[in-house]
Amino acid sequence: MFEIQPMDAVTFRQQTRRSTLIIAVLFLVLAMLFSTAAVALFGEPGGDNLRFNVGGVFVAFLLTGVLLRGQFWQQTWMAPAVYSWRLKRSLMSVTNVMHQVTAAVEWGDVTAIKVLRFYHLGLIQMHELDGNFSDHGQLQRQVEEHKARMEALGMDTEQTRLDPAWLQALKAN
Numbered sequence: 001m002f003e004i005q006p007m008d009a010v011t012f013r014q015q016t017r018r019s020t021l022i023i024a025v026l027f028l029v030l031a032m033l034f035s036t037a038a039v040a041l042f043g044e045p046g047g048d049n050l051r052f053n054v055g056g057v058f059v060a061f062l063l064t065g066v067l068l069r070g071q072f073w074q075q076t077w078m079a080p081a082v083y084s085w086r087l088k089r090s091l092m093s094v095t096n097v098m099h100q101v102t103a104a105v106e107w108g109d110v111t112a113i114k115v116l117r118f119y120h121l122g123l124i125q126m127h128e129l130d131g132n133f134s135d136h137g138q139l140q141r142q143v144e145e146h147k148a149r150m151e152a153l154g155m156d157t158e159q160t161r162l163d164p165a166w167l168q169a170l171k172a173n
Contacts, residue, residue: 001161001162001164002087002089002162003161004087004121007080007125011080012080012129015081019077019081022077023064023068026064026067027064030059031057031061033060034056034057034059034063035052035056037056038052038055038059039053039056088126091126094115094116094119094122094162094167097167097170098119100112100170101115101119102116105146110155111169111170113146114166115162115170117146117157117159118160120142120147121159121160124139
């Protein structure tokens with residue numbers, strides 16, 4: 001289950017830039033370290049050591065990925081980036097069944113109506129957090145029409161939660 005959390009976009013961007021910089025610097029340091037060590041241990045002086053340099057970079061890439069998912073993922077300094085990743089994954093899971101969602105909304109399926117509202121709210125937040133306002137205007141008309149439809153049906157328009165079971169039910173239809 002994923003739930004949209006209120007976030008300040010400026011603070012979010014500062015924190016995600018910081019965590020990205022930390023991961024990038026870690027990768028660069030590890031790549032330099034492993035490449036240098038591989039050339040020192042296995043390379044030939046004055047020879048072609050490209051494969052050892054590439055091997056060191058590859059090991060650094062793998063180790064960075066393991067550290068990112070294993071150690072850093074739960075750290076507070078990574079929380080905004082993890083939230084963004086989870087938000088985008090949730091939106092993609094809806095996008096993958098969007099033709100079923102829109103068809104079910106037309107039939108008046110309550111679950112589909114909730115899913116579409118979550119999708120709209122999630123897209124709006126993602127655009128705000130990423131500072132992408134170019135797509136915001138086009139989306140706004142669709143969002144307002146759908147919100148009005150929900151209000152006419154007496155439904156709660158604050159649909160900030162996505163239950164994976166809803167998507168499974170829509171896939172089955």
